[in-house]
Amino acid sequence: MKYICLGYIDSNAFASIPETEQQAMMDSCIVYDDQLRANGHFKGGEALQPPNTAMTLRYANGRVVATDGPFAETKEQLGGIMILEARDLNHAVELISKHPGAKFGPWEIRPAADLSEMIRQSEARRRPAGKPQS
Amino acid sequence: MDRLRLCEDLFFQRQVHVQVDLPRARIWALAICSLLAMALGPRMSAPPNVDIRPHLDALFRAESGRILATLIRLLGGFDLAEDAMHDAFNAGLQRWPVEGLPANPRAWLISTARFKAIDAIRRRTRFDASQDYIADALYGDEPASGAVDDELPDDRLKLIFTCCHPALAPDVCAALTLREVCGLTTEEIARAFLTSAPTIAQRIVRAKAKIRDERIPYQVPSGAELPERIAAVLAVVYLLFNEGYAASSGPSLTRSELSAEAIRLGRLLLDLLPEPEVIGLAALMLLHESRRPARVSADGELVLLEQQDRSTWNHAFIREGIALVERALSTRRFGPYTLQAAIAAVHAEARTPEATDWRQICALYAALLAMQPSPVVELNRAVAVAMHEGPAAGLVLIEALFTRGELRDYHLAHSARADLFRRLGRRDEARAAYEQARALAKSDPEIRYLEKRLHELG
Numbered sequence: 001m002k003y004i005c006l007g008y009i010d011s012n013a014f015a016s017i018p019e020t021e022q023q024a025m026m027d028s029c030i031v032y033d034d035q036l037r038a039n040g041h042f043k044g045g046e047a048l049q050p051p052n053t054a055m056t057l058r059y060a061n062g063r064v065v066a067t068d069g070p071f072a073e074t075k076e077q078l079g080g081i082m083i084l085e086a087r088d089l090n091h092a093v094e095l096i097s098k099h100p101g102a103k104f105g106p107w108e109i110r111p112a113a114d115l116s117e118m119i120r121q122s123e124a125r126r127r128p129a130g131k132p133q134s
Numbered sequence: 135m136d137r138l139r140l141c142e143d144l145f146f147q148r149q150v151h152v153q154v155d156l157p158r159a160r161i162w163a164l165a166i167c168s169l170l171a172m173a174l175g176p177r178m179s180a181p182p183n184v185d186i187r188p189h190l191d192a193l194f195r196a197e198s199g200r201i202l203a204t205l206i207r208l209l210g211g212f213d214l215a216e217d218a219m220h221d222a223f224n225a226g227l228q229r230w231p232v233e234g235l236p237a238n239p240r241a242w243l244i245s246t247a248r249f250k251a252i253d254a255i256r257r258r259t260r261f262d263a264s265q266d267y268i269a270d271a272l273y274g275d276e277p278a279s280g281a282v283d284d285e286l287p288d289d290r291l292k293l294i295f296t297c298c299h300p301a302l303a304p305d306v307c308a309a310l311t312l313r314e315v316c317g318l319t320t321e322e323i324a325r326a327f328l329t330s331a332p333t334i335a336q337r338i339v340r341a342k343a344k345i346r347d348e349r350i351p352y353q354v355p356s357g358a359e360l361p362e363r364i365a366a367v368l369a370v371v372y373l374l375f376n377e378g379y380a381a382s383s384g385p386s387l388t389r390s391e392l393s394a395e396a397i398r399l400g401r402l403l404l405d406l407l408p409e410p411e412v413i414g415l416a417a418l419m420l421l422h423e424s425r426r427p428a429r430v431s432a433d434g435e436l437v438l439l440e441q442q443d444r445s446t447w448n449h450a451f452i453r454e455g456i457a458l459v460e461r462a463l464s465t466r467r468f469g470p471y472t473l474q475a476a477i478a479a480v481h482a483e484a485r486t487p488e489a490t491d492w493r494q495i496c497a498l499y500a501a502l503l504a505m506q507p508s509p510v511v512e513l514n515r516a517v518a519v520a521m522h523e524g525p526a527a528g529l530v531l532i533e534a535l536f537t538r539g540e541l542r543d544y545h546l547a548h549s550a551r552a553d554l555f556r557r558l559g560r561r562d563e564a565r566a567a568y569e570q571a572r573a574l575a576k577s578d579p580e581i582r583y584l585e586k587r588l589h590e591l592g
Contacts, residue, residue: 094216
């Protein structure tokens with residue numbers, strides 16, 4: 001099963017440790033990601049640039065409004081996402097609990113949703129009336 | 135899984151597989167060719183889209199408990215063993231379509247898992263030098279080729295005793311046993327227990343943390359401790375069986391699989407630890423399971439014991455169950471499971487409902503009640519007495535229960551009471567009792583059954 005893992009990071013806490021520790025931390029993350037890759041668990045993922053590089057789009061008053069940020073009040077910001085292949089939820093928990101990134105913020109693990117039935121229903125709704133199903 | 139079985143599975147897969155994931159399917163179609171050529175020979179060409187994952191999942195279900203138990207012995211730790219096992223299965227997923235099936239998949243998986251564990255420890259040692267010696271020790275411990283598959287029967291028993299340790303709550307033990315011994319996924323266990331996957335996941339995470347933190351030993355208990363510990367294991371197995379037995383229909387097969395898993399565990403325990411109550415519980419589960427085909431009608435309605443088509447009962451299970459009951463009874467150290475199995479055996483021996491030896495059943499219920507007093511056992515005994523001595527005698531016992539304030543919220547008590555009123559010709563009281571039962575009943579088939587009875591009363 002695929003699990004989408006959202007890794008949060010407290011940038012201030014990370015910035016406050018000595019540079020050698022930061023480097024060791026990055027090394028251990030990269031090594032662990034490689035290990036996940038080697039065993040077929042890492043199915044994709046990216047680290048994210050800081051929140052101040054982001055744009056947020058919202059629909060308001062009939063049009064889309066773009067703002068910069070997010071500037072949420074929380075200490076922890078989304079720092080990266082990973083698509084994880086695991087046998088079940090507990091397996092995903094085990095794999096991510098060993099991720100060194102967990103020391104600098106929480107991980108959220110969510111099973112990927114199977115939308116095939118929803119898509120099938122949507123296609124049925126959008127099919128012109130009177131036409132037989134192909 | 136043997137090769138013939140894989141052939142059948144692949145063939146079946148080809149007939150029913152409706153694959154929508156086209157790019158992945160195309161890759162697999164290529165990858166699977168060599169596997170198919172080997173498994174099926176020249177008689178048929180490769181199907182256009184087959185996924186090896188379902189077959190590996192089946193192998194996981196059948197073998198993961200044994201593999202994990204062996205790996206815990208070889209590697210020394212629960213977590214390391216489980217990680218290594220998952221990595222080995224993933225390696226199989228990647229390599230078997232290309233390299234073909236190994237002659238002995240279990241030995242291949244155990245051997246691969248050992249190397250994966252050594253590899254994982256080596257990677258970690260770059261950041262934690264203290265683990266270096268573990269990898270060296272494991273590597274130096276390399277058994278001769280083939281010997282790695284030598285499973286010690288105690289391995290699995292140790293795993294069961296660890297998962298069913300009394301320090302863990304019974305529902306936690308049940309979830310842990312299903313996952314670690316039976317190879318079910320967290321999501322399957324959640325569906326079977328009608329709860330959410332994160333709830334089950336958390337139970338399992340906490341249980342494993344407790345095993346680690348409190349150093350719950352990975353061993354078969356001995357001496358004076360054994361009977362109590364066996365009781366805890368049997369309680370978990372019986373809980374699993376009942377979860378699967380209560381819902382015999384529905385779109386999900388998982389719940390009937392729970393009963394099958396419980397029986398599988400029961401047989402395993404019987405092989406490893408033939409104590410009287412272990413024998414009794416195996417008999418009880420087999421005798422109940424023997425009736426499964428007759429318990430649900432073609433249109434999905436529950437069929438009561440009295441109305442069941444006894445020719446559809448599983449007579450192989452009945453023979454096995456009866457032999458086990460007699461074996462357990464002959465030890466004279468039996469307990470409640472054996473007595474319940476003996477009651478089920480008397481029912482199983484009756485060719486028609488009228489031929490049931492109710493006298494014997496009444497005596498067995500009296501013995502069970504003496505050993506394990508409970509209002510539900512009293513209710514069952516009242517029903518047996520009603521069959522043996524007549525409805526009036528049974529009604530006296532149920533009324534006594536109600537007077538004591540027992541079982542007033544239990545729909546089956548009201549339903550049994552209503553049946554006795556009906557048989558005594560007391561229609562108004564029967565109707566009132568059926569209505570109370572209907573108000574308390576929760577499952578749809580039971581409600582439909584009670585409404586049918588009300589309708590028949592007019």
